[in-house]
Amino acid sequence: MGSLKQPWDAVRARITQAAQSCARSPGDIRLLAVSKTFGIDAIREVAGYGQRDFGENYIQEAVEKIQLLRTDPVTQHCVWHCIGPIQSNKTRWVAEHFDWVHTIDRLKIAQRLSEQRPADLPPLQVCLQVNIDGGATKSGVSPKDTLALARAVAQLPRLVLRGLMTLPDPSPDFASELAVHQRAAALFANTASALQLPAFDTLSMGMTGDLEAAIHAGSTMVRVGTAIFGQR
16 A cells, blocks of 8 residues: 555545535535645655545646656546636646646636637636635636636637636635635525536535534535655
8 A cells, every 4th residue: 555545535534524524425526635845756645545536736837747647547538627827828738738727717818718729629718816805916806707707718719617716715714714715605606506517516525623503504626635654
């Protein structure tokens, strides 16, 4: 057994326990392993245990890894998620190499991704990043502007709008974590109701420290790095 099997199993057990404690099915919650700054050996190891979704923040580093791992029999079927900020000069790399993008917060970036997505690849699956707690230094569309951006992005070819992503500031306790995640869940539900898109099914929220509260609030995808790979 490799060095990452126990922590990966422990995260999966946390997801299962959290889901069962609020009468949800663990199978409804997708684990996204955040592999930024870790090498291909660590990714190969975790992929060997059955992990398929991997999240990367740094685009150039990620593309180098993806190119190496696409032809590896262990990792060739992995799904790659861009969960970091995207500058205009990096959209082509994202459009050509990733399967998902979680961090769209303005129409310009979505338009560039749509234009640059190769025709021979499946549509890019995208989420809008929402600044749910109003952090002054954080990326994300404001809650009040989310629906308008969602309507515009949903019209773009070569993209499929899948849902929302949030990255709130750390909260001091479970109740505070739950409260901010519940605001995101309510926004997600209201947006889904307004859009009526069959593929709008993803609420990407919760990380190593707050995944239990996120699952209780309704997260469908938790992004976990440290608890699997260790400290960076």
